[in-house]
Amino acid sequence: MSIFLPQPRHLRFNAGSEPPVFPSLAEGTLVFGPGDAFGVQDGTQRTTIRAGTSPSALFAANEGTFRFQGSYIDPVSFSFALGEHIALKGDGNRIAFQFMASSAGQLEANLQSVNLFIPPVLTFRLGIFVWIREYLVRVGDSQGRFELARGRLTYRGATAKTREEQIVSCFEDWLRSDAAYARWLSAAYYYRHALHLWDFEPDPQSAFAEVILNLTKAIEILCSADRDRLRKTAQSWGFESSFIERRLIPLLLVRNELDVAHPCISGISWEDHNLLQSFVIAAEGAVGEVISRVFILLRSGSTALPPFSGEPDRGTVKLLRMLAAYLESTDGQADTDTTV
Numbered sequence: 001m002s003i004f005l006p007q008p009r010h011l012r013f014n015a016g017s018e019p020p021v022f023p024s025l026a027e028g029t030l031v032f033g034p035g036d037a038f039g040v041q042d043g044t045q046r047t048t049i050r051a052g053t054s055p056s057a058l059f060a061a062n063e064g065t066f067r068f069q070g071s072y073i074d075p076v077s078f079s080f081a082l083g084e085h086i087a088l089k090g091d092g093n094r095i096a097f098q099f100m101a102s103s104a105g106q107l108e109a110n111l112q113s114v115n116l117f118i119p120p121v122l123t124f125r126l127g128i129f130v131w132i133r134e135y136l137v138r139v140g141d142s143q144g145r146f147e148l149a150r151g152r153l154t155y156r157g158a159t160a161k162t163r164e165e166q167i168v169s170c171f172e173d174w175l176r177s178d179a180a181y182a183r184w185l186s187a188a189y190y191y192r193h194a195l196h197l198w199d200f201e202p203d204p205q206s207a208f209a210e211v212i213l214n215l216t217k218a219i220e221i222l223c224s225a226d227r228d229r230l231r232k233t234a235q236s237w238g239f240e241s242s243f244i245e246r247r248l249i250p251l252l253l254v255r256n257e258l259d260v261a262h263p264c265i266s267g268i269s270w271e272d273h274n275l276l277q278s279f280v281i282a283a284e285g286a287v288g289e290v291i292s293r294v295f296i297l298l299r300s301g302s303t304a305l306p307p308f309s310g311e312p313d314r315g316t317v318k319l320l321r322m323l324a325a326y327l328e329s330t331d332g333q334a335d336t337d338t339t340v
Contacts, residue, residue: 008270009115011108011137013144020139026101028111028146030118031094031134033202037126038093039075047128048073093133101139111137111146131202154198154281176299183221183305184294190218191291194284209260212280215287216255219248222294222305227252237293237303247286250279 013019020026035042046068049055055070075092082088087098097114101107115135123130135146177185194214197207223230227249234244255261258268258276268276297303312320 008149009112009135009146010149011111011144011146013137013142017142017144020101020104020107020142022104022107023100023102024140025098026107026110027096027098027138028114029094029096029134029136029138030114030132031136032122033093033131033133034128035093036072037128037130038090039073040092041072042093046070107139111135115146133202173295173299179307180304181295181298182308184291184298186308187218187221187291187294190214190221191287194218194287198284208277208280211284212251212254212260215280215283216251216260218287218291219251222290223248225252234290237290237297239290239293243286247283248290251283251287254279 032038034044034047036044036046037048046055049068049070050073053071055068057066057068059066076090076095077092078088078090080088085099089096089098099110101110115132119130119132137144137146191214194211197211197214200207219230223233230248230252231241231244234248235241254276258264294303294305298305
C-alpha cells in the first residue's frame with residue numbers, strides 16, 4: 001500500500017507527567033467509533049441493532065437517506081488474556097490492552113502496530129467502518145495520548161454576492177444546456193464526487209486514492225486516456241504545455257502506478273506521501289479549471305465534445321448478463337440484499 005495508509009501517530013505525554021521508566025507495564029486504550037457498534041448510545045449514526053429484533057426506519061425522501069432506530073446491543077464487556085504477554089479488556093467502545101514495554105522504542109512500535117493493524121481488521125470482523133476516536137496511553141505513572149501527527153484543513157473563501165452570482169450562473173447554464181453538454185456534465189459529476197470524497201470524515205485519508213481516480217476520470221472523459229491525445233486536445237482549448245505536463249499528465253501516471261487503479265504493496269515515505277497529497281490539491285484546482293473553460297468554449301460554440309452513444313456496448317451488456325447469472329442462487333431465485 002503506497003498511499004492508502006493510516007495517518008502516523010506520535011506519543012505525547014500530558015504536561016507535568018514524569019518521563020516513563022523502563023521496563024514498565026504499558027496500557028493503550030482505544031476508543032472506537034461508531035459507538036453503537038459496541039453498545040454505546042452516543043448519538044452517532046446507527047449501524048447496529050440487537051440480533052433478533054427489527055428496526056424502525058425513517059426514509060428522508062428529500063435526500064434519499066435512511067435513518068433507523070432499534071434496540072441497542074448490550075455494551076461490550078470482557079477481559080481476556082492473550083498468551084502470557086498481553087491482557088485485553090473491553091468496556092463499551094473502549095478497548096484496553098496491556099503489555100510490558102522494555103524501552104521507549106518498543107513502546108511506540110507496539111502502539112503503532114496496533115494503529116496499523118486493528119482498524120482495518122476490526123472493520124472486516126464487524127462489517128462496519130471502524131475508526132479510532134481516541135488513543136490513550138499509560139506507562140507506569142505517566143499518562144498521555146498516541147495522537148495523529150498532522151491534519152488537513154481545506155476551505156474556500158466566498159461572500160454572499162459571489163455565491164449569488166455563482167447560483168444564478170448555474171441556472172443560466174442549465175437553460176443553455178442540451179444533449180451536446182452530456183459529456184461535460186459527466187465530467188462535472190466525477191469532479192463533484194472527488195470533492196465529496198476529499199471531505200470524507202472522520203478519515204479523509206482513507207478516500208485519497210478515490211479522489212485521484214475521479215479527478216482522472218473527469219479529465220479522461222473530456223480529453224482522452226491517451227496522453228498524446230490529451231495534450232493535443234488541451235492545447236486546442238488554450239492550455240499551456242507547462243500546465244498540461246505539471247497538472248494533468250501526472251494524474252494519469254499516479255492513477256496507473258501509485259495504488260489507485262491497481263493494488264500496490266511497495267511503500268513510499270511519509271515525505272513523499274505529503275508531496276503526493278500536495279500535488280493532488282493542486283490537481284483538483286487544475287481539473288476544476290479545465291471543466292470551467294470547456295463549458296465556456298461549449299457555450300460560445302468554439303468547441304464540441306464527442307456525443308455519447310446512448311447505448312452500452314456489447315461487451316458491457318455481456319458482462320451485465322454474466323453478473324445477473326452469477327447472482328442467481330441454487331434454487332433459481334436472485335440473492336436478496338438484507339442490509340437495512
